[in-house]
Amino acid sequence: MDHAAAHDGVGVQDLAWDVAGAIVEHGFSAEDLGFARDAKLAFFIEAHAAKQSAIFIRPPRSRRPRRQRSSRGGRGFTIADENMVST
Secondary structure, eight states, X not given: OOGGGSSSSOOSOOHHXXXXXXXXXXXXXXXXXXXXXXXXXXXXXXXXXXXXXXXXXXXXXXXXXEEEEOTTSSEEXXXXXXXXXXX
16 A cells, blocks of 8 residues: 555655554564564654554543533533533
8 A cells, every 4th residue: 555645644655664564563573574673664663653552542531521401401511621511
């Protein structure tokens, strides 16, 4: 797949990016894939792992909107920090 055509924001990358993806996502070693582990591949492995973490690990929400009736009798959501009600 051409990364320049993807929607993940990666853009055009060196082949080492795909090798790093196979290592990070599927547990292959560089030797399994016929590549030497050099400084460029090590950088791409770290970058790929960081990208995956940013996509799939999200911080927990500290406050969830509470459903409550507004003063006009309709339903709305309020967030305790902002004291705003939308109906």
